Amino acid sequence: MKIRTRNTLLASAMALAPLMMASGGTAWAQEAPTAAEDETATRTPGVITVTARKRSESALDVPVAISAYSGEDLNALNVQTVEELTAITPGMNLNNSIAGSARSDRSQTALIIRGMAPSRGNRTSSTFVNGVPISDGTVTGIFDFDHVEVLKGPQSAYFGRQTFAGAINMVTAQPTDYFTGYVSALGGSRDYLDLRGAVGGPIVPGVLSFRASGRYFTRDGSWKNNAMPGEMLGDQSTRSGSLQLDFTPTDNLSVKLFGMIAHDDDGAGATGVLLPEQANCEIGGNPFFCGQLPDLLPGQPSANTQITPGLQEMFANYSPIMSQDENIDHYGMVRDSNHFSATVEYVTDSGISLTSMTGLNRNSWTVLYPITGVASPYENTFTNDEFAMENTDWPFTIQHRQKDFSQEFRVSSDPDARLRWMAGGSYLWAKGYEGYAQLYFFSGLSSDFSSTSENETWGGFFGLSYDLTDTITIDLDGRYQSDTIMSRDGATDVIGYEKTYNNFLPRISVQYKPNPDLMLYATYSRGVNPGLGIDPLLSVPPEYAADLEAQGVTHGVKPEILDNFEAGFKGSLFNGRLIFAGDVYYDIWSDKITETTLLIPRPNDTPLYVSVFTNQGRVDLKGLELEMTARPTDELTMFLAGAINDSTIKRGSCAFCQTMTGDGDATGNRLPFTSKYSLQGWAEYAVPVPSMGDYSVYGRGEFTYKSGVYASEGNYAKTDDAAVVNFRLGLRSDGLSFEGFVTNAFNNKTYTSVQPNWELANPAQSFATYDTMVVGLPQLRTWGLRVRYDF
DSSP: OOOOOOOOTHHHHHHHHHHHHHHSHHHHHHHSOOHHHHHHHHHSOOOOEEOTTSSOEEGGGOSSEEEEEEHHHHHHHTOOSHHHHHHHSTTEEEEOBOTTSOOBSSSOOEEEETTOOOOTTOOSEEEEETTEEETTOOOOSOOOEEEEEEEESOOHHHHOTTOSSEEEEEEEOOOOSSOEEEEEEEEETTTEEEEEEEEEEEEETTTEEEEEEEEEEEEOOSEEOTTSTTOEEOOEEEEEEEEEEEEOSSSSEEEEEEEEEEEEEEOSOOEEEEOGGGOOEEETTEEEOOEEOOOOOTTOSOOOOOOOHHHHHHHHHOOSSSOGGGSOOSSEEEEEEEEEEEEEEEEOTTSOEEEEEEEEEEEEEEEEEETTSSOOOSBOOSOOSTTOOSBSOOEEEEEEEEEEEEEEEEEEOOTTSSEEEEEEEEEEEEEEEEEEEEEETTTEEEEEEEEEEEEEEEEEEEEEEEESSSSEEEEEEEEEEEEEEEEEOTTTOOEEEEEEEEEEEEEEEEEEEEETTEEEEEEEEEEEEOOBSOOGGGSSOGGGHHHHHHTTOOSSBOOEEEEEEEEEEEEEETTTTEEEEEEEEEEEEEEEEEEEEEEEOOTTSOOEEEEEEEEEEEEEEEEEEEEEEEOSSSSEEEEEEEEEEEEEEEEOBOHHHHHHHSOOBOTTOOOSSOOSEEEEEEEEEEEEOGGGTTOEEEEEEEEEEEOOOBSSTTOOEEOOOEEEEEEEEEEEOSSEEEEEEEESTTOOOOOSEEEEEOOTTOTTOOOSSOOEEEEEOOOOOEEEEEEEEEO
């Protein structure tokens, strides 16, 4: 991979490590827990403390379905990103193939929890860092985790906007009052390099402490670009750094400040295209794909990634949003992310706490990709100026900028009281800009500032927990939320559409604990997903609005509503050597936003086809989720988790079906892009090596399975099931570890995402029906060595 950025954020954090070890060695030796104590704690199956209800409590005491991973778990699995977390978590999928384009990359991803695939332009779940929302869900620069919580089911009562299907809360490692840290280096096949480090300790003992971290990551792609000899598709690189300060001027007051910066610089995405000649069926008389999708043809994937004079002109003079120094100069993606948060907490002598959380995020990215998806075999006979492409390749650039501000205040009672309560208010403002530039073989260079979206959300929330008896607890939580959604003209910033929606979102739970090691619960909760900042009736010429209204289209796109009914259990046996949790749920998703293609007859002209988003859908979802951690002997630790996530479209449309057959009814089908069955497990066996002091040798196997996903609500075509196996063999002591690994050991090539599309390079393309399928391609077998030193 070509490294295009010279500044390495890692250097500052890594350089501190030897200085801190040298200057603070005595205090570190006296005050820090021994590495052996840490090792014992991390290797024993334990219960993770989570903050799913805005207070610290055992995951086994929370009446919410949670998959919680400790920092040690994530390090052992080498999980660093939301994408990697999704891959190992049953009941989760991720779709990074963007509708209407031929790209699969890290710029935009649709996170899917419990099978709730979002409509285009919306999300059903959100990402948080230390409880602070990230409005667009992009988190690539945070890796120094204390733990990560995957919360399943509606979390609107406590987390607010766009937590309809669930939420991910990433909790970073906290500063300590003793010097500690680590350095880690990984090297592997395809120039895989991952350098990480963190260091922390007191600045003013007992008053001010810090933790700094940095990462440098680069990896070549797994797939040869058959159109450009010597080039790979899927190159990735990230440089990130973070700094956290913990200020405790008194026993009652604490101030936590956290900042992160990250820079991503990727090559052309690992995208494949199934071509029209591979069609294996007819849909409405049109050749397409049915059943399990075929492999790529020989000579694929291919992408013309040559930088031509036309592209150089685009870089120099066609940048609709970004300044010139932020523009891209190669196929792929560049992104800059910044995150800042401040948490202030004051605890009174009576145990009441007052908390303020402030968050700021800025994320900007530019992606250049061949919208055709493949290197074009057709000669360009339409434009012949100095900037024209030789063939009908179609370079396309999208520039996107997102920024947000959030503020939350809350007051909480003593957590040990019989009646526990919490009340607070929150505010979130987010604004996104998007524009594009293209070198189209029909018309040449052009660019446009395409859209600006904005939302403002106010909320008030409360939580009540009351212990009726020593074994029965009732919880009542709720949020009143007001969402204002705006769409602005990209060029003038004038508001074209504005709508406010108000909702009350309750959650009621009953817990029963027959003994300290077992909890049973039942929960009802409601979630809301904000409507879209568009008015379908304003998206067509005024003379056609009445025709759309006659077909059920209304002004605005209302919020989606989810009613969740859930029952579960959590507990432990054999003195904590077996920890388990499970739940069943039934959800009713109403007012689902669906994309519909409608036909409007026009006198003396061809019919007008219009794609609109409307609230015409209802989906019923049901599922079963189980999780277990066991340590049958001191040497053996095992983990197993699985999920069944099923869905049935009770009322809804399928834009793909409408285009292909003229009938868009998807009733009775399953939602696309989501696995019905998923499984994740691992086992580790470790034994001491007496001749090497405190060293032990370990072997570890990991297995992940996810069933195939449909490409549309029509349920015609489906990806194959994906089974990925990893192996690790290592030697570790209290502070030093060496590990050899192979991931995707059996070279699974199952597509990671799928999206129907058109053969865009073909000048004769009519766009009347779909004829290609865009697929995301996985990381192939990778082997390497990892070394880590903890101090």
